[in-house]
Amino acid sequence: MNDQHTLDKRQVRRAFDRAASSYDQAAVLQHEICERMLSRLDYIKFVPDAVLDVGSGTGYGNSKLRLRYPDTQLLALDIALAMHFQARPNIPGWKKWLPNFSKQTDYICGDVEQLPLTDNCVDLVWSNLALQWCNNLEQTFSEIHRVLRINGLFMFSTFGPDTLKELRQAFSHADDYHHVNRFIDMHDIGDLLVHNGFATPVMDMEYITLTYAEVIDVMRDLKAIGAHNVTKGRRRGLMGKNIWQQSIRQYETLRQAGKLPATFEIIYGHAWKPQPRTSILTPETRREIGLE
Numbered sequence: 001m002n003d004q005h006t007l008d009k010r011q012v013r014r015a016f017d018r019a020a021s022s023y024d025q026a027a028v029l030q031h032e033i034c035e036r037m038l039s040r041l042d043y044i045k046f047v048p049d050a051v052l053d054v055g056s057g058t059g060y061g062n063s064k065l066r067l068r069y070p071d072t073q074l075l076a077l078d079i080a081l082a083m084h085f086q087a088r089p090n091i092p093g094w095k096k097w098l099p100n101f102s103k104q105t106d107y108i109c110g111d112v113e114q115l116p117l118t119d120n121c122v123d124l125v126w127s128n129l130a131l132q133w134c135n136n137l138e139q140t141f142s143e144i145h146r147v148l149r150i151n152g153l154f155m156f157s158t159f160g161p162d163t164l165k166e167l168r169q170a171f172s173h174a175d176d177y178h179h180v181n182r183f184i185d186m187h188d189i190g191d192l193l194v195h196n197g198f199a200t201p202v203m204d205m206e207y208i209t210l211t212y213a214e215v216i217d218v219m220r221d222l223k224a225i226g227a228h229n230v231t232k233g234r235r236r237g238l239m240g241k242n243i244w245q246q247s248i249r250q251y252e253t254l255r256q257a258g259k260l261p262a263t264f265e266i267i268y269g270h271a272w273k274p275q276p277r278t279s280i281l282t283p284e285t286r287r288e289i290g291l292e
Helices: 009-019 028-043 060-068 081-090 093-097 137-147 165-172 186-195 215-224 241-252 283-288
Strands: 050-054 073-078 105-109 122-128 148-159 199-212 260-272
Touching: 009 081, 028 060, 028 122, 028 148, 028 199, 028 260, 050 060, 060 073, 060 122, 073 081, 081 105, 122 137, 137 148, 137 186, 165 241, 165 260, 186 199, 186 260, 199 215, 215 241, 215 260
Parallel strands: 050 073, 050 122, 073 105, 122 148
Antiparallel strands: 148 260, 199 260
């Protein structure tokens, strides 16, 4: 990865810690994508004993997984501790006595690139819009493969390269800094899954376009969900007034029917951890290597 695109993980953690209290009010897209992921589980006849929710945030997806799998052990992992504090009160006290909430969720503060879990400990790794916050996707997939049990399922969504293309285009005319995080192509993700031992990956993609009245509204929404630009190639100081106004003028050229678009390329995927391959040795080969 280009060093300028490397994410500063401390800044990632701080951004999501600060956004924890405002996240759910602004995370309309994130919740919608979670619902679409959940609907895909209807076509997969699979009941896991243990689920790891990677990038669990304020617990929206986790609560939905609890309803779907009431007898399953749930692990919620997020890099930002404040997200966990926000997630835990989301279950009202009286609901904790209902059968669907009879099992407690275990909250883990950690990074998916270095999972603090033992090998072969979960049957389903669920990740809704977290992979784009990883610097080394190959290492991330290796870690997920490690903690999955044999025949376990990895199901995820992430953003593709066309995400926030309007914002990127607007700022590209203003300076040479990186104003939008880097996103990986769907085909590269599929290749990395296979390279890291996953079988029969299924990938697809769709575009979702949100509309806004003003450019500043786009920026406010991104800030409210902690989606700051935290690449090493970002501008460290304040943006000058002239650069900001030039960027806004460029974005305004995209206005249609009185609204400004913000495009998101959504990549969905799932893959399985297969049985390890075993080699069948012929009698001749066995004799050659001294086994007979």
